[in-house]
Amino acid sequence: MKVQDIFICPQCDGHRIEEIITNAAVTSEVVDTTECGDIKYNTPDIDEGIVDRYQCVNCGYAIPGVSNGVELYAHLLSSGNKRLNTSPKKGAKP
Numbered sequence: 001m002k003v004q005d006i007f008i009c010p011q012c013d014g015h016r017i018e019e020i021i022t023n024a025a026v027t028s029e030v031v032d033t034t035e036c037g038d039i040k041y042n043t044p045d046i047d048e049g050i051v052d053r054y055q056c057v058n059c060g061y062a063i064p065g066v067s068n069g070v071e072l073y074a075h076l077l078s079s080g081n082k083r084l085n086t087s088p089k090k091g092a093k094p
């Protein structure tokens, strides 16, 4: 499911989630270098790491009890269902 369609941050109403990883080894292929020491890289790869939390991109609100993709999916599913069940339906005018 699309995160931006489901997730609403309880603190700031943001719709984006980011994954915070600790102990990660990030590698980037070096593709170009100059005499002043500037280096150009390919897109970095994250090789290792432990997911610490998922949080709101906007304000940093950490989603409680979620530390992997399965839990994140379940959380979004239940919060999406809650919203659908509690918010009044907006029907088209007759």
Ligand SMILES: [Zn+2]
Residues within 6 Å of the ligand: 009, 010, 011, 012, 013, 014, 056, 057, 058, 059, 060, 061
């Ligand atoms: Zn937020």
